[in-house]
Amino acid sequence: MLTxxxxxxxxxxxxxxxxxxxxxxxxxxxxxxxxxxxTVVRVVATAYIDVVRGIPPITWLFLIYxxxxxxxxxxxxxxxxxxxxxxxxxxxxxxxxxAGLLSIHKGQWEAAHALGMSVRTRTLSIITPQTYRxxxxxxxxxxxxxxxxxxxxxxxxxxxxxxxxxxxxxxxHEGILAFAIAGALYVALxxxxxxxxxxxxxxxxxxxxxA
Amino acid sequence: xxxxxxxxxxxxxxxxxxxxxxxxxxxSLLLGMPFGLLLALAIASPVAPLRFAAMLxxxxxxxxxxxxxxxxxxxxxxxxEITLTAFITAVFSLAWTTGAYACDLFRAGLAxxxxxxxxxALTCGMRGWTGFRYIILPQAIRISTPPLAGLAITIFQASxxxxxxxxxxxxxxxxxxxxVTFRYLDVFGLTAVLYGVITVVAIRFVRxxxxxLSRHV
Numbered sequence: 001m002l003t004x005x006x007x008x009x010x011x012x013x014x015x016x017x018x019x020x021x022x023x024x025x026x027x028x029x030x031x032x033x034x035x036x037x038x039t040v041v042r043v044v045a046t047a048y049i050d051v052v053r054g055i056p057p058i059t060w061l062f063l064i065y066x067x068x069x070x071x072x073x074x075x076x077x078x079x080x081x082x083x084x085x086x087x088x089x090x091x092x093x094x095x096x097x098x099a100g101l102l103s104i105h106k107g108q109w110e111a112a113h114a115l116g117m118s119v120r121t122r123t124l125s126i127i128t129p130q131t132y133r134x135x136x137x138x139x140x141x142x143x144x145x146x147x148x149x150x151x152x153x154x155x156x157x158x159x160x161x162x163x164x165x166x167x168x169x170x171x172x173h174e175g176i177l178a179f180a181i182a183g184a185l186y187v188a189l190x191x192x193x194x195x196x197x198x199x200x201x202x203x204x205x206x207x208x209x210x211a
Numbered sequence: 212x213x214x215x216x217x218x219x220x221x222x223x224x225x226x227x228x229x230x231x232x233x234x235x236x237x238x239s240l241l242l243g244m245p246f247g248l249l250l251a252l253a254i255a256s257p258v259a260p261l262r263f264a265a266m267l268x269x270x271x272x273x274x275x276x277x278x279x280x281x282x283x284x285x286x287x288x289x290x291x292e293i294t295l296t297a298f299i300t301a302v303f304s305l306a307w308t309t310g311a312y313a314c315d316l317f318r319a320g321l322a323x324x325x326x327x328x329x330x331x332a333l334t335c336g337m338r339g340w341t342g343f344r345y346i347i348l349p350q351a352i353r354i355s356t357p358p359l360a361g362l363a364i365t366i367f368q369a370s371x372x373x374x375x376x377x378x379x380x381x382x383x384x385x386x387x388x389x390x391v392t393f394r395y396l397d398v399f400g401l402t403a404v405l406y407g408v409i410t411v412v413a414i415r416f417v418r419x420x421x422x423x424l425s426r427h428v
Binding site for chain 1: 275290368371410
């Protein structure tokens with residue numbers, strides 16, 4: 001039974017990692033738009049973030065998987081899960097980036113300006129490294145949350161851990177065992193993530209000498 | 212405009228589902244929040260077995276995806292000769308999740324009450340439970356309220372998971388309606404709007420309450 005359930009680890013990791021990466025990239029312009037001086041852009045970005053976060057993840061997955069065929073857009077379950085979770089993670093990560101940017105002292109911008117740096121240099125060499133440092137822990141926590149959210153992909157038929165555990169439970173009538181294994185696998189997957197983030201955090205703390 | 216009239220027509224079908232979702236959320240919070248406080252107290256207790264048991268419950272509640280916990284109870288309880296309806300199983304499962312997350316929020320709240328408060332209570336002759344009940348706890352709860360309200364909104368969204376064990380809540384009503392009309396996008400669009408409106412209104416409400424609560428702090 002363990003091997004049956006564990007065969008879903010690949011999909012679980014695939015969904016989590018791809019959604020995190022895509023969401024992380026989409027979140028960048030999103031946070032820029034959220035902080036834009038142009039009201040329309042700002043309002044649209046804020047609305048996007050609020051709407052995405054206001055609707056339960058399972059509803060998003062159903063909208064995408066069952067809903068999009070109405071527009072002749074047919075997605076495989078795995079693609080639908082990745083699209084849905086990327087959408088959700090982009091909104092959450094944008095908020096994490098925004099909190100990180102807010103924690104950077106205003107003097108950093110002013111100092112960069114006073115040194116005659118271009119916007120590009122200022123963003124890439126001054127603000128981004130510091131924000132990255134501040135956001136890292138929050139992103140790691142979110143990544144673990146996303147790993148757990150990836151269990152929702154089972155509801156649209158992706159053969160990941162939870163789906164396989166459901167199959168095993170129905171086939172063997174040993175529900176507790178099947179889902180305890182699934183739960184243990186999720187915990188086992190999240191522990192390396194937690195350890196890695198703590199280690200990187202410590203390295204950056206000593207290297208950069210910032211709090 | 213056409214979509215809007217369709218939505219109005221579907222609303223009576225989805226409405227009972229929304230009520231079930233709200234009922235499920237309400238009951239889970241009603242059970243889960245006090246459970247979380249109990250867990251927080253148990254973790255602070257000097258009795259080691261109690262402390263470890265509480266930690267285990269919290270780690271399971273937070274470490275497992277809410278969906279897996281739901282399945283675990285749904286498939287697991289009948290094996291130990293406990294047969295509950297899907298709705299009650301969902302309530303217990305969500306209450307467990309709520310309790311595990313609320314436990315940490317309560318612990319943070321309790322830790323944030325200045326130590327001097329406890330000493331002052333002792334000085335006034337309020338020992339142990341009395342001092343805790345009248346001096347520490349009210350302040351801790353006030354500190355914990357905003358994050359707990361955020362948790363309540365998350366749990367409302369998580370109530371949609373009960374769909375997978377066929378509780379007749381909003382998502383499952385939407386799914387049934389979708390399979391009749393074959394217009395999944397429009398139907399789930401309406402359920403999304405219902406979830407979204409309640410969430411946004413709740414968030415606004417929490418923000419106002421937060422400002423009120425922090426007025427004298």
